[in-house]
Amino acid sequence: MIAGLVKDEGDDPRFHAGDKVGISVRFPVGHYRVPHYIRGKKALVEEVVATPAIDNEAEGFGRNVGLKRHYYRVSIPLSELWPGYAGSPHDGLRIEVYENWLEGI
Amino acid sequence: MHPHDHTPVVAADEAPGYYEIMETAVRELLVAKQVIAAGEIRRHLEVLDSRTPQLGAKLVAKAWVDPEFKKRLLANGRTACEEVGISFYENTELTVLENTEKVHNLIVCTLCSCYPREVLGLPPDWYKLTPYRSRAVKEPRAVLAEFGTVIPDNVEIRVSDSTAMIRYLVLPRRPDGTEKMTEEQLAALVTRDAMIGVVPVEFQKGRVQ
Numbered sequence: 584m585i586a587g588l589v590k591d592e593g594d595d596p597r598f599h600a601g602d603k604v605g606i607s608v609r610f611p612v613g614h615y616r617v618p619h620y621i622r623g624k625k626a627l628v629e630e631v632v633a634t635p636a637i638d639n640e641a642e643g644f645g646r647n648v649g650l651k652r653h654y655y656r657v658s659i660p661l662s663e664l665w666p667g668y669a670g671s672p673h674d675g676l677r678i679e680v681y682e683n684w685l686e687g688i
Numbered sequence: 689m690h691p692h693d694h695t696p697v698v699a700a701d702e703a704p705g706y707y708e709i710m711e712t713a714v715r716e717l718l719v720a721k722q723v724i725a726a727g728e729i730r731r732h733l734e735v736l737d738s739r740t741p742q743l744g745a746k747l748v749a750k751a752w753v754d755p756e757f758k759k760r761l762l763a764n765g766r767t768a769c770e771e772v773g774i775s776f777y778e779n780t781e782l783t784v785l786e787n788t789e790k791v792h793n794l795i796v797c798t799l800c801s802c803y804p805r806e807v808l809g810l811p812p813d814w815y816k817l818t819p820y821r822s823r824a825v826k827e828p829r830a831v832l833a834e835f836g837t838v839i840p841d842n843v844e845i846r847v848s849d850s851t852a853m854i855r856y857l858v859l860p861r862r863p864d865g866t867e868k869m870t871e872e873q874l875a876a877l878v879t880r881d882a883m884i885g886v887v888p889v890e891f892q893k894g895r896v897q
Contacts, residue, residue, distance in 0.1 A: 616851040616852040617851070618798050618799055618851070620798070632781075632853070632854065636852065636853050639852065654853060656854075661825075661826075661828075661845075669827070669829075670827070670828065670841075670845065671841045671842070671843075671844065671845070673844040673845075674828065674829075674844060674846075674847075675844065675845075675846055676825060676846075676847050676848075677846055677847070677848040678851060679850075679853065679854050680851070681852075
Protein backbone atom coordinates (compact mmCIF):
# COMPACT_ATOMS: atom_id res chain seq x y z
CA MET A 584 0.00 0.00 0.00
CA ILE A 585 1.26 3.48 -0.87
CA ALA A 586 1.85 5.64 2.21
CA GLY A 587 -0.49 8.58 2.58
CA LEU A 588 -3.14 7.17 0.25
CA VAL A 589 -6.55 7.45 1.86
CA LYS A 590 -8.98 4.76 0.82
CA ASP A 591 -12.60 5.53 0.16
CA GLU A 592 -15.33 3.84 2.11
CA GLY A 593 -16.06 0.49 0.50
CA ASP A 594 -12.68 0.20 -1.25
CA ASP A 595 -11.67 -2.76 0.89
CA PRO A 596 -13.90 -5.76 1.48
CA ARG A 597 -15.39 -5.82 4.97
CA PHE A 598 -15.27 -9.62 5.26
CA HIS A 599 -12.69 -12.25 4.40
CA ALA A 600 -12.51 -15.98 3.75
CA GLY A 601 -13.31 -17.86 6.94
CA ASP A 602 -15.50 -15.12 8.48
CA LYS A 603 -18.85 -16.13 9.92
CA VAL A 604 -21.63 -13.89 8.68
CA GLY A 605 -25.39 -13.62 8.86
CA ILE A 606 -27.60 -12.91 5.86
CA SER A 607 -29.81 -9.87 6.49
CA VAL A 608 -33.54 -10.14 6.85
CA ARG A 609 -34.85 -7.24 4.80
CA PHE A 610 -37.57 -6.85 2.23
CA PRO A 611 -36.69 -3.77 0.17
CA VAL A 612 -38.73 -2.63 -2.79
CA GLY A 613 -37.10 -3.17 -6.17
CA HIS A 614 -34.68 -5.53 -7.82
CA TYR A 615 -32.26 -7.50 -5.71
CA ARG A 616 -30.68 -10.89 -6.03
CA VAL A 617 -30.97 -12.44 -2.58
CA PRO A 618 -33.38 -15.37 -2.45
CA HIS A 619 -35.77 -15.49 0.53
CA TYR A 620 -34.64 -18.93 1.68
CA ILE A 621 -31.17 -17.72 2.75
CA ARG A 622 -32.30 -14.62 4.67
CA GLY A 623 -31.61 -14.81 8.39
CA LYS A 624 -29.30 -17.82 7.94
CA LYS A 625 -25.69 -18.11 9.13
CA ALA A 626 -23.02 -18.52 6.47
CA LEU A 627 -19.26 -18.85 6.11
CA VAL A 628 -17.38 -16.59 3.72
CA GLU A 629 -15.55 -18.82 1.27
CA GLU A 630 -14.14 -16.22 -1.09
CA VAL A 631 -14.25 -12.53 -1.87
CA VAL A 632 -15.19 -12.57 -5.55
CA ALA A 633 -12.48 -10.59 -7.27
CA THR A 634 -14.59 -8.22 -9.32
CA PRO A 635 -16.63 -5.94 -7.07
CA ALA A 636 -20.08 -5.74 -8.56
CA ILE A 637 -22.34 -2.84 -9.43
CA ASP A 638 -24.96 -2.39 -6.74
CA ASN A 639 -27.95 -3.48 -8.78
CA GLU A 640 -30.40 -2.45 -6.09
CA ALA A 641 -29.34 1.20 -6.39
CA GLU A 642 -28.94 0.91 -10.13
CA GLY A 643 -32.55 -0.22 -10.41
CA PHE A 644 -33.55 3.28 -9.27
CA GLY A 645 -31.16 4.99 -11.69
CA ARG A 646 -28.49 5.46 -9.01
CA ASN A 647 -25.45 3.80 -10.49
CA VAL A 648 -23.06 3.78 -7.59
CA GLY A 649 -20.26 2.20 -9.57
CA LEU A 650 -18.12 -0.82 -8.80
CA LYS A 651 -18.40 -0.37 -5.08
CA ARG A 652 -20.14 -3.40 -3.68
CA HIS A 653 -17.93 -6.28 -2.76
CA TYR A 654 -19.36 -9.58 -3.62
CA TYR A 655 -18.84 -12.80 -1.67
CA ARG A 656 -19.19 -16.51 -2.24
CA VAL A 657 -20.55 -17.96 0.98
CA SER A 658 -21.35 -21.49 2.08
CA ILE A 659 -24.36 -22.52 4.12
CA PRO A 660 -24.92 -26.12 5.30
CA LEU A 661 -28.20 -27.51 3.95
CA SER A 662 -28.99 -28.58 7.54
CA GLU A 663 -28.83 -24.86 8.52
CA LEU A 664 -31.19 -23.93 5.69
CA TRP A 665 -33.67 -26.74 6.20
CA PRO A 666 -34.26 -28.04 9.73
CA GLY A 667 -34.57 -31.81 9.56
CA TYR A 668 -32.60 -32.04 6.30
CA ALA A 669 -32.40 -35.76 5.52
CA GLY A 670 -29.16 -35.92 3.47
CA SER A 671 -25.56 -35.93 4.62
CA PRO A 672 -24.63 -33.27 7.22
CA HIS A 673 -21.79 -32.27 4.85
CA ASP A 674 -24.16 -31.24 2.05
CA GLY A 675 -24.07 -27.52 1.46
CA LEU A 676 -25.07 -24.53 -0.60
CA ARG A 677 -22.73 -22.10 -2.33
CA ILE A 678 -24.16 -18.73 -3.24
CA GLU A 679 -22.91 -15.23 -4.01
CA VAL A 680 -24.18 -12.33 -1.93
CA TYR A 681 -23.49 -8.59 -2.02
CA GLU A 682 -21.74 -7.06 0.98
CA ASN A 683 -24.75 -4.94 1.96
CA TRP A 684 -26.65 -8.17 2.71
CA LEU A 685 -24.02 -9.56 5.06
CA GLU A 686 -23.77 -8.86 8.78
CA GLY A 687 -20.83 -9.68 11.06
CA ILE A 688 -21.67 -12.16 13.80
CA MET B 689 -46.97 -37.29 -56.00
CA HIS B 690 -44.93 -34.18 -55.25
CA PRO B 691 -41.70 -33.81 -53.30
CA HIS B 692 -42.52 -31.17 -50.66
CA ASP B 693 -44.10 -32.13 -47.37
CA HIS B 694 -47.29 -30.78 -45.95
CA THR B 695 -46.13 -29.49 -42.59
CA PRO B 696 -48.55 -26.68 -41.82
CA VAL B 697 -47.19 -23.17 -41.78
CA VAL B 698 -46.82 -22.08 -38.16
CA ALA B 699 -49.06 -19.10 -37.63
CA ALA B 700 -50.12 -17.19 -34.53
CA ASP B 701 -53.55 -18.56 -33.72
CA GLU B 702 -54.43 -16.13 -30.98
CA ALA B 703 -53.99 -12.47 -30.22
CA PRO B 704 -50.55 -11.56 -28.80
CA GLY B 705 -50.36 -11.37 -25.01
CA TYR B 706 -49.43 -8.40 -22.84
CA TYR B 707 -45.68 -9.15 -22.71
CA GLU B 708 -45.46 -9.96 -26.40
CA ILE B 709 -47.01 -6.59 -27.24
CA MET B 710 -44.71 -4.84 -24.78
CA GLU B 711 -41.63 -6.57 -26.25
CA THR B 712 -42.63 -5.60 -29.78
CA ALA B 713 -43.34 -2.00 -28.74
CA VAL B 714 -40.02 -1.61 -26.89
CA ARG B 715 -38.08 -3.23 -29.74
CA GLU B 716 -39.72 -1.00 -32.36
CA LEU B 717 -39.04 2.09 -30.25
CA LEU B 718 -35.37 1.15 -29.76
CA VAL B 719 -34.97 0.64 -33.50
CA ALA B 720 -36.89 3.85 -34.34
CA LYS B 721 -34.74 5.84 -31.89
CA GLN B 722 -31.63 4.22 -33.43
CA VAL B 723 -30.50 2.80 -30.09
CA ILE B 724 -30.12 -0.59 -31.76
CA ALA B 725 -30.47 -1.73 -35.35
CA ALA B 726 -32.87 -4.51 -36.33
CA GLY B 727 -29.90 -6.42 -37.75
CA GLU B 728 -28.17 -6.42 -34.37
CA ILE B 729 -31.01 -8.39 -32.80
CA ARG B 730 -30.91 -10.94 -35.62
CA ARG B 731 -27.15 -11.17 -35.32
CA HIS B 732 -27.32 -11.74 -31.57
CA LEU B 733 -29.90 -14.50 -32.07
CA GLU B 734 -27.40 -16.12 -34.43
CA VAL B 735 -24.73 -15.85 -31.74
CA LEU B 736 -27.09 -17.47 -29.19
CA ASP B 737 -28.02 -20.26 -31.61
CA SER B 738 -24.35 -21.08 -32.22
CA ARG B 739 -23.80 -21.88 -28.52
CA THR B 740 -24.41 -25.55 -27.73
CA PRO B 741 -23.28 -28.11 -25.11
CA GLN B 742 -20.55 -29.21 -27.55
CA LEU B 743 -18.57 -26.13 -26.45
CA GLY B 744 -18.76 -27.14 -22.79
CA ALA B 745 -17.87 -30.73 -23.72
CA LYS B 746 -14.78 -29.49 -25.53
CA LEU B 747 -13.67 -27.57 -22.42
CA VAL B 748 -14.22 -30.62 -20.20
CA ALA B 749 -12.31 -32.97 -22.52
CA LYS B 750 -9.45 -30.49 -22.84
CA ALA B 751 -9.29 -30.17 -19.04
CA TRP B 752 -9.16 -33.97 -18.73
CA VAL B 753 -6.18 -34.32 -21.08
CA ASP B 754 -4.33 -31.08 -20.31
CA PRO B 755 -3.62 -30.54 -16.57
CA GLU B 756 -2.29 -27.02 -17.14
CA PHE B 757 -5.47 -26.01 -18.99
CA LYS B 758 -7.52 -27.59 -16.20
CA LYS B 759 -5.73 -25.40 -13.63
CA ARG B 760 -6.47 -22.28 -15.66
CA LEU B 761 -10.09 -23.34 -16.23
CA LEU B 762 -10.66 -23.85 -12.50
CA ALA B 763 -8.85 -20.61 -11.62
CA ASN B 764 -10.81 -18.43 -14.05
CA GLY B 765 -13.41 -20.05 -16.30
CA ARG B 766 -13.98 -17.00 -18.40
CA THR B 767 -10.37 -16.32 -19.39
CA ALA B 768 -9.81 -20.05 -20.06
CA CYS B 769 -12.83 -20.00 -22.42
CA GLU B 770 -11.54 -16.89 -24.16
CA GLU B 771 -8.19 -18.63 -24.60
CA VAL B 772 -9.87 -21.31 -26.75
CA GLY B 773 -11.95 -18.75 -28.65
CA ILE B 774 -15.24 -18.85 -26.71
CA SER B 775 -16.24 -15.22 -26.14
CA PHE B 776 -18.62 -14.02 -23.46
CA TYR B 777 -21.53 -11.82 -24.45
CA GLU B 778 -22.96 -11.19 -21.01
CA ASN B 779 -21.16 -9.26 -18.32
CA THR B 780 -20.65 -12.40 -16.26
CA GLU B 781 -17.87 -14.55 -14.93
CA LEU B 782 -17.66 -18.33 -15.20
CA THR B 783 -16.79 -20.50 -12.22
CA VAL B 784 -15.97 -24.12 -13.06
CA LEU B 785 -16.73 -26.60 -10.26
CA GLU B 786 -14.76 -29.82 -10.22
CA ASN B 787 -16.43 -33.08 -9.22
CA THR B 788 -14.13 -35.34 -7.23
CA GLU B 789 -14.36 -38.58 -5.26
CA LYS B 790 -15.51 -36.52 -2.30
CA VAL B 791 -17.59 -33.70 -3.81
CA HIS B 792 -20.48 -33.74 -6.26
CA ASN B 793 -21.55 -30.37 -7.65
CA LEU B 794 -24.99 -29.41 -8.86
CA ILE B 795 -25.99 -26.07 -10.36
CA VAL B 796 -29.31 -24.24 -10.18
CA CYS B 797 -30.74 -20.74 -10.37
CA THR B 798 -33.51 -20.46 -7.81
CA LEU B 799 -34.37 -16.86 -8.77
CA CYS B 800 -34.70 -17.27 -12.54
CA SER B 801 -32.71 -19.18 -15.15
CA CYS B 802 -29.03 -18.09 -14.89
CA TYR B 803 -27.13 -20.67 -16.90
CA PRO B 804 -23.70 -20.81 -18.58
CA ARG B 805 -25.25 -20.02 -21.96
CA GLU B 806 -21.93 -19.08 -23.54
CA VAL B 807 -20.74 -22.68 -23.23
CA LEU B 808 -23.99 -24.70 -23.04
CA GLY B 809 -26.49 -22.72 -25.10
CA LEU B 810 -30.08 -22.40 -23.90
CA PRO B 811 -31.06 -24.21 -20.68
CA PRO B 812 -33.43 -27.20 -20.80
CA ASP B 813 -37.05 -26.45 -19.84
CA TRP B 814 -36.85 -28.40 -16.57
CA TYR B 815 -33.94 -26.19 -15.45
CA LYS B 816 -36.20 -23.12 -15.73
CA LEU B 817 -39.27 -24.61 -14.04
CA THR B 818 -40.19 -24.25 -10.35
CA PRO B 819 -39.93 -27.93 -9.31
CA TYR B 820 -36.21 -28.21 -10.16
CA ARG B 821 -35.39 -24.67 -9.01
CA SER B 822 -37.00 -25.09 -5.60
CA ARG B 823 -36.08 -28.72 -4.93
CA ALA B 824 -32.42 -28.64 -6.04
CA VAL B 825 -31.49 -26.55 -2.99
CA LYS B 826 -33.86 -28.31 -0.60
CA GLU B 827 -33.56 -32.01 -1.42
CA PRO B 828 -30.75 -32.38 -3.96
CA ARG B 829 -30.31 -36.10 -3.28
CA ALA B 830 -33.94 -36.82 -4.12
CA VAL B 831 -33.71 -34.69 -7.28
CA LEU B 832 -30.52 -36.48 -8.37
CA ALA B 833 -32.11 -39.88 -7.69
CA GLU B 834 -34.91 -38.94 -10.09
CA PHE B 835 -32.24 -38.42 -12.75
CA GLY B 836 -30.93 -41.90 -11.86
CA THR B 837 -27.94 -40.51 -9.97
CA VAL B 838 -27.39 -41.93 -6.50
CA ILE B 839 -24.62 -40.19 -4.58
CA PRO B 840 -23.17 -42.11 -1.58
CA ASP B 841 -23.65 -40.42 1.81
CA ASN B 842 -19.90 -39.96 2.27
CA VAL B 843 -19.79 -37.74 -0.82
CA GLU B 844 -20.63 -34.10 -0.12
CA ILE B 845 -23.26 -32.53 -2.35
CA ARG B 846 -22.51 -28.92 -3.14
CA VAL B 847 -25.38 -27.01 -4.70
CA SER B 848 -24.35 -23.72 -6.34
CA ASP B 849 -27.18 -21.23 -6.74
CA SER B 850 -26.41 -18.58 -9.41
CA THR B 851 -27.72 -15.21 -8.36
CA ALA B 852 -26.17 -12.39 -10.32
CA MET B 853 -22.66 -12.12 -11.68
CA ILE B 854 -21.38 -15.69 -11.77
CA ARG B 855 -22.32 -18.58 -14.00
CA TYR B 856 -21.32 -22.11 -13.09
CA LEU B 857 -20.23 -25.12 -15.11
CA VAL B 858 -19.61 -28.55 -13.59
CA LEU B 859 -16.39 -30.32 -14.56
CA PRO B 860 -17.49 -33.96 -14.30
CA ARG B 861 -15.18 -36.82 -13.31
CA ARG B 862 -13.43 -38.59 -16.14
CA PRO B 863 -14.85 -42.12 -16.31
CA ASP B 864 -12.62 -45.16 -15.83
CA GLY B 865 -11.56 -47.00 -18.96
CA THR B 866 -11.07 -43.84 -21.03
CA GLU B 867 -7.31 -43.51 -20.50
CA LYS B 868 -6.44 -44.15 -24.15
CA MET B 869 -9.13 -41.99 -25.69
CA THR B 870 -8.37 -38.82 -27.61
CA GLU B 871 -9.68 -35.40 -26.63
CA GLU B 872 -12.30 -35.58 -29.42
CA GLN B 873 -13.48 -39.04 -28.34
CA LEU B 874 -13.73 -37.85 -24.74
CA ALA B 875 -15.71 -34.75 -25.72
CA ALA B 876 -18.29 -37.01 -27.38
CA LEU B 877 -19.00 -38.64 -23.99
CA VAL B 878 -19.74 -35.39 -22.16
CA THR B 879 -23.42 -34.45 -22.04
CA ARG B 880 -25.22 -31.24 -21.14
CA ASP B 881 -26.77 -32.84 -18.04
CA ALA B 882 -23.34 -33.95 -16.78
CA MET B 883 -22.17 -30.32 -16.94
CA ILE B 884 -25.25 -29.22 -14.92
CA GLY B 885 -24.35 -31.95 -12.45
CA VAL B 886 -27.48 -34.09 -12.57
CA VAL B 887 -25.72 -37.16 -14.08
CA PRO B 888 -22.15 -38.48 -14.27
CA VAL B 889 -20.32 -38.97 -17.57
CA GLU B 890 -20.83 -42.59 -18.59
CA PHE B 891 -18.51 -44.80 -20.57
CA GLN B 892 -19.44 -48.30 -21.63
CA LYS B 893 -16.54 -50.40 -22.77
CA GLY B 894 -16.96 -51.84 -26.20
CA ARG B 895 -19.35 -49.15 -27.34
CA VAL B 896 -18.33 -47.72 -30.70
CA GLN B 897 -17.33 -44.09 -30.28
